[in-house]
Amino acid sequence: MPVDATPDPYANPMTFGTRLQILRQHRGMTREVLAGLIGMSVEWVKRVEGGRIEEPGLSTVLRCAEALRVRDLSELTGRSMNAPLFQGPGHPRLAAVRAAVDALPFGTSAAAPPRAEHLAARLAVAWQSRHSAPNHREIVGGLLPGLIRDAHLAVQHAETPADWRAAQAVLSETYSLSQFFLAYQPDASLLWRVAERSMVAAAQSVDPHAIGVSAWLMAQAHRDSGPGHYDAADAVTRQALEHLAPLLPDADDRVLAIAGALEFEAGYTAARRGSKGTAWRHWSKASKMAKALPGDYFHPVTSFSQAIMGAHAVTVAVELHAGGESVRQAARADATTIPSRPRRARHRIEEARGYQLDNQPDVAIATLEKAHEAAPETIRYNGYAKSLLLEECSARSAGRRERASRLAVKVGLLAA
Incomplete structure (x- = not known):
């Protein structure tokens, strides 16, 4: 393999830090953005990637997987585990x-x-x-x-x-x-x-x-x-x-x-x-x-x-991954006629997914903002909304990145 080639993240042996760095760079994400998404310092990310800190605990690994949109934890750890991306943090009433x-x-x-x-x-x-x-x-x-x-x-x-x-x-x-x-x-x-x-x-x-x-x-x-x-x-x-x-x-x-x-x-x-x-x-x-x-x-x-x-x-x-059809159906649907706040918020999240599929990320974020207005707890615990927001928090567009980050703070994905 050429010395300047990107290492295979599935090759063994490879440390957690090396895998983290490869996946972060593959997403075009800076250490600053990753640190903010997982609630750690930039220095911590640097030390992990440099091998000065070994693999962290499971909760931190899961936060890294979520931020990097990794579904199989083997991409980070080398061990076969499924990352529960669509599980939210435990609600205070859960216990x-x-x-x-x-x-x-x-x-x-x-x-x-x-x-x-x-x-x-x-x-x-x-x-x-x-x-x-x-x-x-x-x-x-x-x-x-x-x-x-x-x-x-x-x-x-x-x-x-x-x-x-x-x-x-x-x-x-x-x-x-x-x-x-x-x-x-x-x-x-x-x-x-x-x-x-x-x-x-x-x-x-x-x-x-x-x-x-x-x-x-x-x-x-x-x-x-x-x-x-x-x-x-x-x-x-x-x-x-x-x-x-x-x-x-x-x-x-x-x-x-x-x-x-x-x-x-x-x-x-x-x-x-x-x-x-x-x-x-x-x-x-x-x-x-x-x-x-x-x-x-x-x-x-x-x-x-x-x-x-x-x-x-x-x-x-x-669900059929038809972006254009999703947008057409969204234009026909009238969310204001749905009396249930969480169901209205869920509909807005589905609309946002459609706009994302149709390569309209700015409209997708605006639609997620409407979901947050309808029922903040629905968007906070919805895996699709979290995934979309996390992706746009590392967008190349500074304006879109800032707007997504503001909503991510409101939702609780990012620290204020």
């Missing part, structure tokens, strides 16, 4: 929610056990708070421990089979709410436990809405786990839709909506696979199902509605 989930599901209470209908009312308030509050994770995280505890109490103390099934439906939905809180949190095993418990409780409730919601979230958990889980995601959505199909002629709006949401999820997974025709066929069917709902209807869990289908079209185009 309390984890403790509530991990607690033994039985106990005694001097107070009368809560009734399922009272818990359902509390859940409705929690869902409304999630949709309306900019700091929705903080609010939901504060409510979940009590809801989880009381939902289990309601199941244990149910006096009739009907009460027991109603309590199981509430317990399932409580775990569904937990999944929204746990998305992008650094505890994948906890997310899976919650998803599985939601499915079990839903099956025991025999409530079609609870079954649909738990299946909708389980399909997402599989899909977001990577290509190896796409078949499982498809199986969950297919089986749930088959279960709901005979009930739809006499179903209420909630069940019709969850069926539509599941139909779109099938299209979402197809888009992840790159199956363009299948993805858009599912989207079209879901759009027809949305049009059968009242114009102002908005499903409290999935956000399925007529208003959301434009946002769903953007997601399909983005």
